[in-house]
Amino acid sequence: MIKLEFEHRQAGHCENGVTSNLLNYHGFKISEPVVFGIGAGLFFSYLPFLKMQHAPTTSFRVWPGKIFERATKVLGITTGVHHFRNPKDSMDMLDQILIKGLPVGLQVGTYHLTFFPPEYRMHYNMHNLVIYGKENDHYFVSDTLMEFPVTISYPDLMRVRFSKGIFAPKGRMYFPVHVPKQVDLKPLIIKGIRDTANNMVGIPFPLIGVRGIRYLAGRMRNWPRHLGDEKASYYLGQVLRMEEEIGTAGAGFRFIYGAFLAEAAEILQQDWIREISVEMGENANKWREFSYLGSRNCKKRGKPEQSYEFLAGMLLECADREEKIFRKLIKIK
Amino acid sequence: MEDLNRKQTDADHREDNQEVIKGNPDNLFYNYNRELFYSFDKSKGFTKKVDYQYTANQTIIKQQWDLAEVRLNEVKRLVIAGKRSPIAYYMEKKLMDVPILAAYMNHSTWKIRWHLTRTGFKWMKQETLEHYAEIFEISPGELKKPSFLTNFSEN
Numbered sequence: 001m002i003k004l005e006f007e008h009r010q011a012g013h014c015e016n017g018v019t020s021n022l023l024n025y026h027g028f029k030i031s032e033p034v035v036f037g038i039g040a041g042l043f044f045s046y047l048p049f050l051k052m053q054h055a056p057t058t059s060f061r062v063w064p065g066k067i068f069e070r071a072t073k074v075l076g077i078t079t080g081v082h083h084f085r086n087p088k089d090s091m092d093m094l095d096q097i098l099i100k101g102l103p104v105g106l107q108v109g110t111y112h113l114t115f116f117p118p119e120y121r122m123h124y125n126m127h128n129l130v131i132y133g134k135e136n137d138h139y140f141v142s143d144t145l146m147e148f149p150v151t152i153s154y155p156d157l158m159r160v161r162f163s164k165g166i167f168a169p170k171g172r173m174y175f176p177v178h179v180p181k182q183v184d185l186k187p188l189i190i191k192g193i194r195d196t197a198n199n200m201v202g203i204p205f206p207l208i209g210v211r212g213i214r215y216l217a218g219r220m221r222n223w224p225r226h227l228g229d230e231k232a233s234y235y236l237g238q239v240l241r242m243e244e245e246i247g248t249a250g251a252g253f254r255f256i257y258g259a260f261l262a263e264a265a266e267i268l269q270q271d272w273i274r275e276i277s278v279e280m281g282e283n284a285n286k287w288r289e290f291s292y293l294g295s296r297n298c299k300k301r302g303k304p305e306q307s308y309e310f311l312a313g314m315l316l317e318c319a320d321r322e323e324k325i326f327r328k329l330i331k332i333k
Numbered sequence: 334m335e336d337l338n339r340k341q342t343d344a345d346h347r348e349d350n351q352e353v354i355k356g357n358p359d360n361l362f363y364n365y366n367r368e369l370f371y372s373f374d375k376s377k378g379f380t381k382k383v384d385y386q387y388t389a390n391q392t393i394i395k396q397q398w399d400l401a402e403v404r405l406n407e408v409k410r411l412v413i414a415g416k417r418s419p420i421a422y423y424m425e426k427k428l429m430d431v432p433i434l435a436a437y438m439n440h441s442t443w444k445i446r447w448h449l450t451r452t453g454f455k456w457m458k459q460e461t462l463e464h465y466a467e468i469f470e471i472s473p474g475e476l477k478k479p480s481f482l483t484n485f486s487e488n
Contacts, residue, residue: 010369010383053397054404054430111428117365119394123433147367147383164436237396244390255371259379281373295389 003133006103008142008149012256013061014128016041017144018105019068021130023077025103026179037260038074038188039067040195042253045208046216052166053122055238058216060252062199064126064167065107068174074188078178083170087158090171094131097175103132103142107172109163115141115150125167131157189264190332196257197330201323210323217315220308232308233297240291251291254284273332276325283321290314362391401428409481418454419479423469437468 006025011017016036023030036042041061048056061067072079080097084090097104109125110116133140137154152160161171200209207215216239223232243252261277294311367383374380386394408425411417424434431449435442447453448461459473466473 012369012371012381053428117363119363119365119398122428145366145368165433168436234396234400237393240390240393241397244393250370250372255373255379258373259371262379277379278375281375281379284373291393292389295392 001133001135002098003135003140004098004101004103006130006132006140006142009144010147011144012250013041013253014144015064015067016256018128018130019071021142021144022103022105022176023075023179025132026176027181028075028179028183031263033256033260034185034189034263035071036067036253036256037196037264038185038192039069039071040192040199041067042196042257043199043208044210044212044252046212046219047207048219050166053238055235058239058242060243065172068105072176074191075183076180077176079174079176081172081174083172085170087162087171090161090173091154091158094173095134097173098131098134102175102177103130104173104175105130106161106174107169108157108160109165109169110160111163112156112159114152114156115143115146117145120145123163123165125163125165125169185267189267193261193264193329193332197326197332200326201330210319210326213315213319213322217312217319220312220315224308236294236297236308236311240294243287244291251284251287254280254287258284272328276328279321279325283318283325286314286318286321290318362395401425412479413482415451418449418451419476419482420454420465421449422479423465423471423476424449427469434468438464 004025007021009017009021009024011020011032013032013036016032016039019039020030020032020035023035039062043060043062045059046056047059050057068079069081082090082093084093094104094106106129107125108127108129109123110127111121111123113121113127129144130142131139132142138151139154139157141150141152143150161169163169203209205211220236220239223235226232227235244250258277258280261273261280265271265274265277290311293314297307297311364385367385370382370384372380372382405422405425408417408422412419412422424430429437431442431445435445438445448457448465462476463473466476469476
């Protein structure tokens, strides 16, 4: 039996939480928002040609796996990242690394995840969790979505590690090997903020960043006319689910990012960033309001001010606010 | 207009969260697990809270499951009418779509679409049927002749 002394901490988002918990185990204290910030996780993209659960994909974050990759790279941490073809090999490797005394992060699919809340069990392959021990045929799991640590059996774990579909995990596992004791966070934070700002306002492509939000607003206006009420309501629901549901900690990561800016202001000792964090918080509240009104619409209790026209207007306002924020942040020094 | 609307939202929000605030999780659709949420207030700054999903959020989660059920019933109707094969029904029941099922079966998508038709299903090899049954976690007999099909014939 192996059981590492791993501290289970809940987090808003699985990948940030896993990264922050893994680094915490190695004695490098770093909070979830800071990981998200220096990993440049905030993003927006609306991809109408990529259908997920029968509706266009809206994403509020960068590609899965990117946050861990970027955050560990800039922090100068040596990591091991492995993919597998053979499920048996992947489980053997997992056991070997646990014996070495390192907790391991895994990418898994959620449909067959036995301990997961039933309402989230869909074919979604971008979930992350940490394995920190093994007893007989059961593994100890720290899942940042769950309130308490849980366990999972050997065949179940093998199954979720090799779930199929879009972004299939292919047994992906990752773990920090060597973590430096002291890192100067200042240049990393500046780089992270600049990267995020560039992603949001610097890329001249209509489907991503602030332009993506405006594009979505334009499309949303026409949904009831083009798709009919039922489908329009489902499409709107999909946007809201991606915004509020599994692991965004609310408002499509805008709250986490605001918390990061507040911490960054203290570390960098630049007061103007604190003001921007307040703006970001207000922006996040606006997004949350959008989701409340939208959910009323999905409930079919719609009033005129909860129509698609009104909601699209709200999105445009969010886009304006974000453009203002990131135009300021891109000039950070 | 905007102020009026904001007030209304706040009121709605309070009404929605009354159940949670009262600590009566029975009124929620989903009360399996409490999650971490961030929130922002100008006076307090950013704060964290562990709670059940808000009712507003639970509504949009429920919407997805309700629609999955509607789709399932629609496919069931088509299968009974003899227009699609039982594979279509079990695919929908497992919340899959054609590319996902193709990935699990290690087949191309057009082959899966062929198996969704009744003719394709009739011409399918026994091994393929067993492979499907394994993925759907049912017996091959059940896949060949689902229990909801009383008047389903081989021809």
